Amino acid sequence: MAGLIPQSFIDEVLDRTDIVDIISSRVQLKKAGKNYSACCPFHEEKTPSFTVTQEKQFYHCFGCGASGNAIGFLMEYERLEFIEAIEYLAKNAGLEVPKTTPRSSSIEKKQRNLYSILIESDKFFRTQLRQHPEAKSAITYLKKRGLSGKIAAKFGIGFAPNSWDLLLNTLSGEENQKLLEQSGMLISKPEEKKLYDRFRNKIMFPIRDQRGRTVGFGGRVLDDSKPKYINSPETPIFQKGRELFGLYEARKSLKAIPNIIMVEGYLDVISLSQFEIHNAVASLGTSLTENHLHKIFRYTPEIIFCFDGDDAGRKAAARALETCLPQMRDGFSAKFIFLPESEDPDSMIRKMGKEKFLDFLKTAIPLSDYFFDHYSSEIDTSTMDGKARLGKVCAVPLSKIPKGIFRQLMLSELSKLTNISEEQLQGILKQHSSRAPMHSEAHKSGESNQSEAIENRNNPVNMYSKKRKITLSPGKQLTALIINHPSLVNLVDDLEVLAKSDDDDIKLFLKLYNLLKANPDYKASNVFSYWSSLDENQSELETLKYLAASELYHPPAGTGRDDDKEFMEAVDHVIQSTFTSLPIIDQAKVLVSINQLNEQQVKRLHKIHVLLPDNDETSELKGVVKQRLVQLTQEDSNGNNK
Numbered sequence: 001m002a003g004l005i006p007q008s009f010i011d012e013v014l015d016r017t018d019i020v021d022i023i024s025s026r027v028q029l030k031k032a033g034k035n036y037s038a039c040c041p042f043h044e045e046k047t048p049s050f051t052v053t054q055e056k057q058f059y060h061c062f063g064c065g066a067s068g069n070a071i072g073f074l075m076e077y078e079r080l081e082f083i084e085a086i087e088y089l090a091k092n093a094g095l096e097v098p099k100t101t102p103r104s105s106s107i108e109k110k111q112r113n114l115y116s117i118l119i120e121s122d123k124f125f126r127t128q129l130r131q132h133p134e135a136k137s138a139i140t141y142l143k144k145r146g147l148s149g150k151i152a153a154k155f156g157i158g159f160a161p162n163s164w165d166l167l168l169n170t171l172s173g174e175e176n177q178k179l180l181e182q183s184g185m186l187i188s189k190p191e192e193k194k195l196y197d198r199f200r201n202k203i204m205f206p207i208r209d210q211r212g213r214t215v216g217f218g219g220r221v222l223d224d225s226k227p228k229y230i231n232s233p234e235t236p237i238f239q240k241g242r243e244l245f246g247l248y249e250a251r252k253s254l255k256a257i258p259n260i261i262m263v264e265g266y267l268d269v270i271s272l273s274q275f276e277i278h279n280a281v282a283s284l285g286t287s288l289t290e291n292h293l294h295k296i297f298r299y300t301p302e303i304i305f306c307f308d309g310d311d312a313g314r315k316a317a318a319r320a321l322e323t324c325l326p327q328m329r330d331g332f333s334a335k336f337i338f339l340p341e342s343e344d345p346d347s348m349i350r351k352m353g354k355e356k357f358l359d360f361l362k363t364a365i366p367l368s369d370y371f372f373d374h375y376s377s378e379i380d381t382s383t384m385d386g387k388a389r390l391g392k393v394c395a396v397p398l399s400k401i402p403k404g405i406f407r408q409l410m411l412s413e414l415s416k417l418t419n420i421s422e423e424q425l426q427g428i429l430k431q432h433s434s435r436a437p438m439h440s441e442a443h444k445s446g447e448s449n450q451s452e453a454i455e456n457r458n459n460p461v462n463m464y465s466k467k468r469k470i471t472l473s474p475g476k477q478l479t480a481l482i483i484n485h486p487s488l489v490n491l492v493d494d495l496e497v498l499a500k501s502d503d504d505d506i507k508l509f510l511k512l513y514n515l516l517k518a519n520p521d522y523k524a525s526n527v528f529s530y531w532s533s534l535d536e537n538q539s540e541l542e543t544l545k546y547l548a549a550s551e552l553y554h555p556p557a558g559t560g561r562d563d564d565k566e567f568m569e570a571v572d573h574v575i576q577s578t579f580t581s582l583p584i585i586d587q588a589k590v591l592v593s594i595n596q597l598n599e600q601q602v603k604r605l606h607k608i609h610v611l612l613p614d615n616d617e618t619s620e621l622k623g624v625v626k627q628r629l630v631q632l633t634q635e636d637s638n639g640n641n642k
Helices: 007-015 019-024 070-077 082-092 102-131 135-144 149-154 166-170 174-182 247-253 266-274 290-299 311-327 345-361 367-376 384-399 405-418 422-432 450-458 474-484 486-491 496-500 504-518 524-532 538-552 563-581 584-593 599-611 616-641
Strands: 030-032 035-038 050-053 058-061 158-160 186-189 194-197 202-208 214-220 229-231 260-263 280-282 302-308 333-339
Touching: 007 070, 007 082, 007 524, 019 035, 019 050, 019 058, 019 070, 058 524, 058 538, 070 082, 070 524, 102 135, 102 158, 102 166, 102 174, 102 202, 102 214, 135 202, 149 266, 166 174, 166 194, 174 186, 214 266, 247 266, 247 280, 247 290, 260 266, 260 290, 260 345, 266 280, 266 345, 290 302, 290 311, 302 311, 311 333, 311 367, 311 384, 333 345, 333 367, 367 384, 367 405, 384 405, 384 422, 405 422, 474 486, 474 504, 474 524, 474 538, 474 563, 486 504, 486 563, 496 504, 496 563, 496 584, 504 524, 504 538, 504 563, 524 538, 563 584, 584 599, 584 616, 599 616
Parallel strands: 260 280, 260 302, 302 333
Antiparallel strands: 030 035, 035 050, 050 058, 158 202, 186 194, 202 214, 214 229
16 A cells, blocks of 8 residues: 555655654653653563664654654554554645556556455345345354354355356446456356356355445355365455454454454454454454564554464464564463364353453463463473473574563573573573664673663663674665664765675675665655565565664764775675675686776786686687786786886
């Protein structure tokens, strides 16, 4: 959806927005030097670790790692969607959101048409449930499951008759046919010249997004045949890894959502809602994703997973645990509960009633307990080698938890279970850490408390001492420098060598470098909004946010830093290391393409000429190298004669 609004307009909105005004109207900020500080609104804390940088228009929390621009803050704090946040800021700035660019209007029209055809499909299925002769079997089935007409209406339950082309013929016309096919409502077999309804003889459940728009369908058989459910295929408006069945209905029913109960089936969600438990959702035939969790934690701080107690349920719980770990910022929690054999939430709520079922949910296992139970299940922790093995086994998953109080508590618990000191465990975790080490590596141990972070922030020179210096890869160092000081990109033009690098950090640097070159007025806040609009590789966005916060750890201007010198030295280092890692043939091609070679490059070219093999593949290139060396010798001779 981000792509429907021109980036130029988003930039203008950000230019007219002061993040300090946006945040201060919701959080009490205090002036701290040139920045502002507060207790973080996204996790529990007593000592302020939340910083707002007016100059660069972004915020960063040293405790939980939350970071972003004004758009990101509103999305997180107010639980808004991207477009909703833009609309709010635009209105605040006296601007009207445009919808007129050719590309955006084309995409918007296509999506609008898909929404429209799904609305018509939704009406069709609901009409068939009321009117079609075959619907008696569907109604009988729903009544047998204990569902009322009221709850069926709330969730828009419908019926697809046992026909190959009833939907196709009802919503006839060439344009509708195309849209039905694009929305996944029809199955096409071009080789057989066949086009027919995807859903036949099924109970139909519309899948709605957060705004209540139908984006797809789930269909259930009327008996126990397999598969029980089929879902719409993915389309431009429907991605299974992003949507959750029942979330729209939960938001509509509840002003505040205390927690989300994650169940497996659509009927589980609907049955719980009928018993006045409105906070259940289900994934759409796919495993839990990070996008699911992002969406859930936008509306509630807690999720309770309901799994079957069999092997399949245990495996699903283990996968959910792994997905949860990177999202467990301070203030968020996850719990796990396993159902008795042959039971599901639907059957249990009908047997137990609401109150007993809620009491049952209170027995859910906290993520911390399930974590250690899961990883120690096949380890004898009564022995020394077992304790050592547990420490090693837990290191990788623990390193995925965002740095903060929760991770520290998990580390302390692991230390108790293994008798391995926290310091030693810290060393093991550092080896496996997969997150950008921005807000913790500035501390002595990597896990110092928040009060120390505040002290360091107020003393930037001390913070930049050898003990506390942030360690970054060369590519991340370059990225950190230009996202904090965009004008640095004007110091260098020739980075063609880096385009040949396979290093992800250098690739990210080049993407940011090219963006800043094309947009000289961009600040960090503009970069965040641009990356948000890409809808791909959002891990890059998180990295950029942490690197933007690196300036909070480095000394500002006037404390001994020379950004220009640091940048050029870093560029030279990266170019040199990238060049030497290239195959010798690529090295030769790079050097002969440079107009003026320095002394070191000339020496390297001589060496390459000797090392290049004599074969058909390299003969032409070797001739070009020789010709260039002759040219350089003549130029040197002429220079000496003068």
